[in-house]
Amino acid sequence: MSSTSTPPMITKWASKDGEFHRQVSSFRSFIEPSAAAEFPAESGRYHLYVSYACPWAHRTLIVRQLKGLQDVISISVVHYLMGPNGWEFASPDDVPGATLDDVTGAKYIREVYLKAEPSYSARFTVPVLWDKKRKTIVNNESSEIIRMLNTAFDDLVAPEYRGITFYPEDLRVQIDEINEWIYDTVNNGVYKSGFAVSQDAYERNCRALFESLERIERILAESEFLLGSQLTEADLRLFTTVVRFDPVYHGHFKCNLKQIGTGYPNILRWTREIYQLPGIKGTVNMEHIKKHYYMSHTQINPTQVVPLSDGPNFDSPEVRPASRPY
Numbered sequence: 392m393s394s395t396s397t398p399p400m401i402t403k404w405a406s407k408d409g410e411f412h413r414q415v416s417s418f419r420s421f422i423e424p425s426a427a428a429e430f431p432a433e434s435g436r437y438h439l440y441v442s443y444a445c446p447w448a449h450r451t452l453i454v455r456q457l458k459g460l461q462d463v464i465s466i467s468v469v470h471y472l473m474g475p476n477g478w479e480f481a482s483p484d485d486v487p488g489a490t491l492d493d494v495t496g497a498k499y500i501r502e503v504y505l506k507a508e509p510s511y512s513a514r515f516t517v518p519v520l521w522d523k524k525r526k527t528i529v530n531n532e533s534s535e536i537i538r539m540l541n542t543a544f545d546d547l548v549a550p551e552y553r554g555i556t557f558y559p560e561d562l563r564v565q566i567d568e569i570n571e572w573i574y575d576t577v578n579n580g581v582y583k584s585g586f587a588v589s590q591d592a593y594e595r596n597c598r599a600l601f602e603s604l605e606r607i608e609r610i611l612a613e614s615e616f617l618l619g620s621q622l623t624e625a626d627l628r629l630f631t632t633v634v635r636f637d638p639v640y641h642g643h644f645k646c647n648l649k650q651i652g653t654g655y656p657n658i659l660r661w662t663r664e665i666y667q668l669p670g671i672k673g674t675v676n677m678e679h680i681k682k683h684y685y686m687s688h689t690q691i692n693p694t695q696v697v698p699l700s701d702g703p704n705f706d707s708p709e710v711r712p713a714s715r716p717y
């Protein structure tokens with residue numbers, strides 16, 4: 392694909408059956424602690440390309456924060472608006488929160504992909520984990536990037552972050568199991584509702600989404616986090632969808648049977664607990680989130696008018712776990 396060709400439009404995300412099918416990510420290598428590895432963990436070598444708007448990229452920002460990796464892995468943040476050329480970099484003077492790409496000098500994320508693989512012809516998604524040394528993409532699948540950040544850099548972080556894990560061995564089976572249905576019906580479920588172009592696909596996915604929210608509400612009525620008193624990867628993956636739910640998915644994606652702030656007291660309490668953990672609120676940029684969805688998906692919102700509400704106040708009341716939950 393040449394660097395001037397146009398990527399597929401958002402409207403093409405739904406296929407003939409009226410249903411949205413998320414593409415499988417293409418770059419799937421792993422960073423490992425061993426110096427002999429293809430991609431060895433090194434401080435300053437790897438770079439994350441993210442969008443504050445994107446719930447998948449948001450996962451990687453959260454784990455980078457909670458694992459104390461800010462000085463080990465650098466980041467670039469794209470403009471909230473996704474235009475016909477896809478994600479674009481912007482100066483923070485023009486778009487507060489965004490950055491230019493000081494690593495490869497790209498104007499668009501698509502150029503980063505094409506530097507890594509000139510024949511790449513799939514979607515140009517964020518997050519992207521980039522190797523500055525080999526000048527290539529290590530991985531563009533958020534669920535795998537957060538696993539690497541969880542363990543691969545432990546020798547390089549400050550002592551208080553070593554050994555922190557959001558994928559503990561004794562909970563792996565339960566984490567994998569809960570991730571599976573939450574991914575399908577909630578994380579991706581909001582997109583399957585919002586991008587559906589048939590009534591049937593919309594209703595089916597929207598109902599499945601709310602069945603899962605009811606199930607999560609029941610879990611969180613009994614338990615501090617999804618799998619007990621320990622914060623795990625399953626919570627972090629769900630959090631990025633829930634934090635966007637009332638301001639964006641409820642209206643823009645028509646996920647409107649209930650709202651988190653008024654309809655799910657236990658999910659609301661749980662969201663506040665995560666939001667109030669050190670460093671997390673700095674990863675939630677509601678301006679980028681709202682402007683991205685309402686202004687980029689012009690097939691859904693042709694006026695590009697952005698609604699006023701940011702959703703529930705996650706800052707207060709203060710909801711403090713008894714001890715650090717991870």
Ligand SMILES: N[C@@H](CCC(=O)N[C@@H](CS)C(=O)NCC(=O)O)C(=O)O
Nearest residue numbers: 445447514515516517518531532533
């Ligand atoms: N499987 C990927 C999905 C990432 C993804 O779909 N990102 C969206 C933003 S929320 C994107 O960059 N879309 C651009 C496009 O599809 O053209 C992951 O979890 O990392």
